[in-house]
Amino acid sequence: MPSTLHVYWNNRLVGELTQDGPRLGFCYDEGYRSLRANLPLSRHLPLGLAAFDDSATRAFFANLLPEGDIRRQVARQLGVSADNTFALLEGIGGDCAGAVSVLRPGDMPGSSGQYRPISREALARELATLPSHPFLAGEEGVRLSLAGAQNKLPLYVKNGEFFIPEGNRASSHILKTAIPQLENTVLNEAFCMNLAHRIGLPVPAAQVVEIEGVEVYMIERYDRKRTAPGEIERLHQEDFCQALGVIPEMKYEQEGGPGFLACFRLVEEWSDEPILDTLNLLRWALFNFLIGNADSHAKNLSFLYVGGTVRLAPFYDLLSTAVYERVSNKFAMKMGGQKDPRYLMATHLDRFSGEVGIELRTVRAQLLELCGKLEGAIGPLADTYRKADQRPIIVENIIHVVEQRLRKAHSLIG
Numbered sequence: 001m002p003s004t005l006h007v008y009w010n011n012r013l014v015g016e017l018t019q020d021g022p023r024l025g026f027c028y029d030e031g032y033r034s035l036r037a038n039l040p041l042s043r044h045l046p047l048g049l050a051a052f053d054d055s056a057t058r059a060f061f062a063n064l065l066p067e068g069d070i071r072r073q074v075a076r077q078l079g080v081s082a083d084n085t086f087a088l089l090e091g092i093g094g095d096c097a098g099a100v101s102v103l104r105p106g107d108m109p110g111s112s113g114q115y116r117p118i119s120r121e122a123l124a125r126e127l128a129t130l131p132s133h134p135f136l137a138g139e140e141g142v143r144l145s146l147a148g149a150q151n152k153l154p155l156y157v158k159n160g161e162f163f164i165p166e167g168n169r170a171s172s173h174i175l176k177t178a179i180p181q182l183e184n185t186v187l188n189e190a191f192c193m194n195l196a197h198r199i200g201l202p203v204p205a206a207q208v209v210e211i212e213g214v215e216v217y218m219i220e221r222y223d224r225k226r227t228a229p230g231e232i233e234r235l236h237q238e239d240f241c242q243a244l245g246v247i248p249e250m251k252y253e254q255e256g257g258p259g260f261l262a263c264f265r266l267v268e269e270w271s272d273e274p275i276l277d278t279l280n281l282l283r284w285a286l287f288n289f290l291i292g293n294a295d296s297h298a299k300n301l302s303f304l305y306v307g308g309t310v311r312l313a314p315f316y317d318l319l320s321t322a323v324y325e326r327v328s329n330k331f332a333m334k335m336g337g338q339k340d341p342r343y344l345m346a347t348h349l350d351r352f353s354g355e356v357g358i359e360l361r362t363v364r365a366q367l368l369e370l371c372g373k374l375e376g377a378i379g380p381l382a383d384t385y386r387k388a389d390q391r392p393i394i395v396e397n398i399i400h401v402v403e404q405r406l407r408k409a410h411s412l413i414g
Helices: 054-064 068-078 085-095 120-128 185-198 240-244 260-270 274-291 346-356 360-388 393-413
Strands: 003-009 012-020 023-028 100-103 115-118 152-158 161-165 173-176 206-211 214-220 224-228 231-234 236-239 302-306 309-312
Touching (some): 012 085, 023 054, 054 085, 054 100, 054 240, 068 085, 085 100, 115 120, 120 206, 185 206, 185 214, 185 274, 185 360, 185 393, 240 302, 260 274, 260 346, 274 309, 274 346, 274 360, 274 393, 346 360
Antiparallel strands (some): 003 012, 003 100, 012 023, 115 161, 152 161, 152 173, 173 214, 206 214, 224 231, 236 302, 302 309
């Protein structure tokens, strides 16, 4: 007999996730399919079909889980195989990205559980042990899952106090610790996210917080909405790999994952506001070039399902990788066929324009506008960090990269 988990969209049963030997399957609940105002769990899991095979099922559900070393460590904590997506979701699938909860039969979503207060001292200890104890995996009552390869911890934050969500309680923020061997990624990401905000890109609130003398990155979850004191509504999301049916191991274009062509066509097809969302996606691509972010792959893009509509979600994971000598700075998605920003030329911008289906004059105009906004915003933003830290070296390094990219951009525009 196959093993079964129930899949919920907030409090609504959507369907069942099954495991039969090594193979996964998903089928929609007929009651959910019959609803008049329903939406599919994913573009790649359309409501016109009742059941899905291993390939389609795995592409959605594997992308709910952490990746790489973190996934392997979670598996060790739970005592299961790192390749066992079903068992991992059974252990930590209670608070996934978006509105999805994956629960054992008999468990119900909703407001059961509690927000357990955690002192800054205790939180500092938990953050210090994240590499060996990610997402508090295996702790009684704690079921937290986030995709990605970096150590992070979902929390509920209220009035500057921190709480661990237990049972089916939803988190409101994510804390990310520094990436080992890379200089001050915490400040790097906070600076780039706030720079994006200052020039008008849709991004969640992000900041550096100090926990017992250690700086960590804190971002407000855009897939959560506060509805009342102590109550949070989950908003459904799917990342572009889920929407395209791509497993997380294939997220990079050079590994066969989505490139700009697939991403822009996806927005055109799936967004309820394709013109506006296409423009924002273009600005995201150009901004990543200007700050030197070579890790802008398809899993860093998502759709948000709100009020019966599907829209491009706010941007996240904005970080200047070009400041690190040991990190490859080839584009995660080739721009006009070019994967190395050093050799990007006006002809590549022309090809990129044709690839994404946007007139070259519009691409050039958006690049010029972003250059002007960056030139006006980066200095004042840097000053706010300089006041807090007399020598924020990483900020000065980011400024140096941006200045180089601005010169490159002006040469592309002509």
